[in-house]
Amino acid sequence: MREGQNNVIYRADYQAPGYWIDSVELSFDLDPAKTRVLNRMKLRRNLDAAPQPLRLDGEELNLARVLVNGQGTSFKLEDNQLVLENLPEGGDSFDLEILTTCQPAKNTKLMGLYVSNDSFFTQCEAEGFRRITYFLDRPDVMASFTVLLRADKAKYPVLLSNGNLVDQGDLADGRHFAKWVDPFRKPSYLFALVAGNLVAREQRIRARGGKEHLLQVFVRAGDLDKTEHAMNSLMASIAWDEARFGLPLDLERFMIVATSDFNMGAMENKGLNIFNTKYVLASQATATDTDFANIESVVGHEYFHNWTGNRVTCRDWFQLSLKEGLTVFRDQEFSQDLAGEASARAVKRIEDVRVLRTAQFPEDAGPMAHPVRPDQYLEINNFYTVTVYEKGAEVVRMMQTLVGREGFARGLKLYFERHDGHAVTCDDFAQAIADANPDSTLARLLDQFKRWYSQAGTPRVRASGLYDADARTYRLTLAQSCAPTPGQDVKEPFVIPVGLGLVGADGAELASGMHVLTQESETLTFENIGSEPVPSILRGFSAPVILEFDYSDAQLIALLAHDTDPFNRWEAGQRLAVNRALGFIRDAGVAARDIRLDPPFMNAMRAVLRHPTLDAAFKELVLTLPAETYIAEQLDVVDPQRIHAVREAMREQLARELAPDWEQAFEQHRESGAYRPDPVSSGRRALTGMALSNLCLAARASGDQVWPGKAYQRFKDAGNMTDRFNALAALVTSGSELAAPALQRFHAIFKDEALVLDKWFALQAGAPDRGGNVLPAVKQLMNHPDFNIRNPNRARSVIFSYCSANPGGFHRPDAAGYVFWSERVLELDAINPQVAARLARALDRWKKLVEPLRSAAREAIARVAARPDLSNDVREVVTRALAD
Numbered sequence: 001m002r003e004g005q006n007n008v009i010y011r012a013d014y015q016a017p018g019y020w021i022d023s024v025e026l027s028f029d030l031d032p033a034k035t036r037v038l039n040r041m042k043l044r045r046n047l048d049a050a051p052q053p054l055r056l057d058g059e060e061l062n063l064a065r066v067l068v069n070g071q072g073t074s075f076k077l078e079d080n081q082l083v084l085e086n087l088p089e090g091g092d093s094f095d096l097e098i099l100t101t102c103q104p105a106k107n108t109k110l111m112g113l114y115v116s117n118d119s120f121f122t123q124c125e126a127e128g129f130r131r132i133t134y135f136l137d138r139p140d141v142m143a144s145f146t147v148l149l150r151a152d153k154a155k156y157p158v159l160l161s162n163g164n165l166v167d168q169g170d171l172a173d174g175r176h177f178a179k180w181v182d183p184f185r186k187p188s189y190l191f192a193l194v195a196g197n198l199v200a201r202e203q204r205i206r207a208r209g210g211k212e213h214l215l216q217v218f219v220r221a222g223d224l225d226k227t228e229h230a231m232n233s234l235m236a237s238i239a240w241d242e243a244r245f246g247l248p249l250d251l252e253r254f255m256i257v258a259t260s261d262f263n264m265g266a267m268e269n270k271g272l273n274i275f276n277t278k279y280v281l282a283s284q285a286t287a288t289d290t291d292f293a294n295i296e297s298v299v300g301h302e303y304f305h306n307w308t309g310n311r312v313t314c315r316d317w318f319q320l321s322l323k324e325g326l327t328v329f330r331d332q333e334f335s336q337d338l339a340g341e342a343s344a345r346a347v348k349r350i351e352d353v354r355v356l357r358t359a360q361f362p363e364d365a366g367p368m369a370h371p372v373r374p375d376q377y378l379e380i381n382n383f384y385t386v387t388v389y390e391k392g393a394e395v396v397r398m399m400q401t402l403v404g405r406e407g408f409a410r411g412l413k414l415y416f417e418r419h420d421g422h423a424v425t426c427d428d429f430a431q432a433i434a435d436a437n438p439d440s441t442l443a444r445l446l447d448q449f450k451r452w453y454s455q456a457g458t459p460r461v462r463a464s465g466l467y468d469a470d471a472r473t474y475r476l477t478l479a480q481s482c483a484p485t486p487g488q489d490v491k492e493p494f495v496i497p498v499g500l501g502l503v504g505a506d507g508a509e510l511a512s513g514m515h516v517l518t519q520e521s522e523t524l525t526f527e528n529i530g531s532e533p534v535p536s537i538l539r540g541f542s543a544p545v546i547l548e549f550d551y552s553d554a555q556l557i558a559l560l561a562h563d564t565d566p567f568n569r570w571e572a573g574q575r576l577a578v579n580r581a582l583g584f585i586r587d588a589g590v591a592a593r594d595i596r597l598d599p600p601f602m603n604a605m606r607a608v609l610r611h612p613t614l615d616a617a618f619k620e621l622v623l624t625l626p627a628e629t630y631i632a633e634q635l636d637v638v639d640p641q642r643i644h645a646v647r648e649a650m651r652e653q654l655a656r657e658l659a660p661d662w663e664q665a666f667e668q669h670r671e672s673g674a675y676r677p678d679p680v681s682s683g684r685r686a687l688t689g690m691a692l693s694n695l696c697l698a699a700r701a702s703g704d705q706v707w708p709g710k711a712y713q714r715f716k717d718a719g720n721m722t723d724r725f726n727a728l729a730a731l732v733t734s735g736s737e738l739a740a741p742a743l744q745r746f747h748a749i750f751k752d753e754a755l756v757l758d759k760w761f762a763l764q765a766g767a768p769d770r771g772g773n774v775l776p777a778v779k780q781l782m783n784h785p786d787f788n789i790r791n792p793n794r795a796r797s798v799i800f801s802y803c804s805a806n807p808g809g810f811h812r813p814d815a816a817g818y819v820f821w822s823e824r825v826l827e828l829d830a831i832n833p834q835v836a837a838r839l840a841r842a843l844d845r846w847k848k849l850v851e852p853l854r855s856a857a858r859e860a861i862a863r864v865a866a867r868p869d870l871s872n873d874v875r876e877v878v879t880r881a882l883a884d
């Protein structure tokens with residue numbers, strides 16, 4: 001690295017590699033202190049590229065030997081690259097042998113080869129392979145891999161890598177070996193190895209085509225009883241990809257390995273997925289319904305990458321959404337299809353949109369805003385974002401909307417016919433979907449549609465309606481715009497599919513359909529409309545936009561009661577709540593305790609809660625007030641304390657005034673019988689949990705001890721973690737005196753369950769702030785013997801739960817939250833830059849903060865940015881945050 005001078009990479013600079021690597025044979029002598037890696041490659045010049053020296057990437061490696069065709073050769077080490085100039089001319093293949101060592105036990109970045117709980121794991125995406133050996137560490141160089149692993153047999157009885165096990169045996173000195181061959185060419189980021197003392201749940205399956213496959217889920221010895229759900233999810237994923245898209249499992253063996261030290265959720269290495277334990281281990285005693293659902297979707301996601309990502313991969317990292325947006329779309333569809341029923345599908349859709357709007361919309365409006373296909377980066381790990389993933393998935397979803405479900409499946413088929421085995425671009429993907437549907441709107445508007453890939457920012461659609469009683473017409477005008485984002489001042493109109501319906505005064509559906517908005521402004525006329533309708537716009541959240549329409553309360557209440565589109569039914573309730581929250585927030589003269597919600601709103605909420613046929617899961621979503629961060633996005637100047645106080649006051653009033661209804665909901669939806677994490681029973685548990693939380697909150701105001709007592713009882717007796725944790729959370733968030741003994745008891749029961757302890761830490765760090773009590777509690781939690789900042793899950797459970805998920809506690813008037821943040825960013829950066837950079841983003845939206853918070857936040861960011869020794873990861877985030 002040229003001191004402090006860090007190089008930005010631009011998409012426009014892409015050039016094909018000067019060399020290809022056809023095959024690579026890796027031999028590992030695994031040792032935590034010093035691992036030897038012998039790398040034998042067959043390379044050839046890419047005759048389509050200009051003649052150039054070979055520059056291999058390598059980081060924190062000790063180089064021992066370089067041989068070309070078996071002979072010593074001259075080389076240079078420059079900027080983390082090994083440079084070879086005297087290579088054979090012409091297009092013939094030559095051998096390159098490189099011997100290096102690395103230090104896995106010292107690897108706290110958890111990129112490359114590292115040690116966790118005395119086992120070896122790897123993480124190579126995006127650029128971790130260069131920490132294992134010198135290589136062309138870029139996704140468009142795809143090679144055949146053969147891997148030989150050698151290690152102490154007693155300490156590391158299991159030796160795994162990608163593909164098929166072709167040989168294994170014992171060596172001298174208590175060591176043993178295993179040899180793996182991957183039958184598919186792959187880029188280096190999909191390489192993986194695991195060595196350790198692990199056990200596996202195994203399952204043999206016969207796929208549709210008749211082929212046998214071995215499925216394995218590897219975990220530490222005590223965890224085998226928590227692998228059934230992951231295995232079931234894997235089998236469901238295999239069956240689904242075959243049934244829905246005709247994509248079979250292409251390997252004899254498919255392995256999942258869980259590790260408790262992992263920077264993100266999981267990794268799709270070919271045939272050897274490595275997972276954060278959080279997305280593998282589940283039992284009813286230790287995991288919540290949300291954990292079960294997340295495991296299903298992450299196992300699905302990584303498995304689906306086997307085709308979308310691995311068989312067809314990215315040409316360069318700017319194309320990341322090619323695999324991530326598409327694969328998120330696929331995992332969302334998978335979860336919806338497994339949920340089955342229309343209302344359960346809608347619940348999943350609402351949950352996905354909620355993530356998009358509370359996390360991606362702010363990203364799109366902040367200093368890190370970037371297109372789904374970014375144009376530049378300093379550190380690619382900073383671009384594994386909600387924009388690339390979740391907005392990317394919405395872009396794929398819009399394509400499916402524009403060509404239909406069958407048309408989309410046809411498009412995917414053509415995509416694989418064209419590109420299987422290659423590294424391609426987002427353009428290639430969109431082209432395949434369009435070409436397979438030549439008569440579609442997508443094909444007609446492809447160039448304009450692709451602005452979703454190139455333009456950052458969330459478009460706004462401003463709608464207005466005009467009813468003409470004499471002409472019996474309703475005219476709906478839709479106008480789109482998109483605010484500038486860093487580096488993009490002018491935006492061209494997007495292609496926006498808008499799901500539409502008109503709902504009559506009596507609740508009848510008068511019209512429904514899909515309009516594709518392409519101009520800046522368009523007006524639609526509906527004929528034969530007998531009375532003024534209520535428009536239901538953007539049904540199913542048909543595009544990732546902000547919809548503005550001046551709904552009256554009466555209109556929203558009508559939609560909440562009658563809309564046939566469950567998404568917009570939920571949305572109507574959210575709008576009612578947001579409008580009220582914004583009104584109270586702006587009404588600065590009114591103290592939070594004097595806030596009064598109006599009877600129409602209370603009645604509408606009560607009607608949903610009491611509704612005879614609505615699902616419990618749906619009721620829980622409607623009764624959940626919009627998140628503080630979502631409310632903040634609707635404001636130009638943000639006072640997190642005021643938002644928190646207003647939202648809490650609204651919550652308390654709903655708790656108190658609907659108390660009889662909460663009681664009834666609690667009694668009616670109590671589950672008996674065996675635990676099953678299916679959508680219906682999870683929905684019932686979610687609603688009883690919410691009811692209990694409200695009843696404890698109501699009791700707090702009245703001083704009544706009945707419901708806290710019942711919550712404590714339930715906490716003690718619960719037969720599953722969902723009910724137990726909800727009861728604990730009800731005590732903690734309502735500030736009950738029973739919270740402390742319950743927390744103590746919870747810790748005693750689960751002291752050996754790391755993932756459960758993460759919940760215990762997170763609950764306390766995320767608790768509603770009362771008089772500034774959370775920050776001291778967080779500092780104390782960091783001194784707890786079970787706290788370990790090097791473990792990403794644990795760091796997230798305390799530090800992120802406070803800085804990123806507890807705005808009321810974090811944005812303290814005395815700025816102590818920001819000081820804490822800057823200290824932790826720096827502390828983490830020295831250990832694990834990827835985790836540090838995520839934390840750095842907690843202050844992304846500082847410019848919107850009310851003074852003096854704004855100045856205090858700026859100062860805290862500037863303090864971090866002033867450090868000369870920052871990682872590229874953190875430097876990029878804080879530099880962009882401070883830019884004008």
Ligand code: B3K
Nearest residue numbers: 125126266267268381384
């Ligand atoms: N592809 C990985 C993410 C890798 C992140 C590298 N910083 C997991 C996934 O999206 O499936």
Ligand code: ZN
Nearest residue numbers: 301305324327
């Ligand atoms: Zn992914």
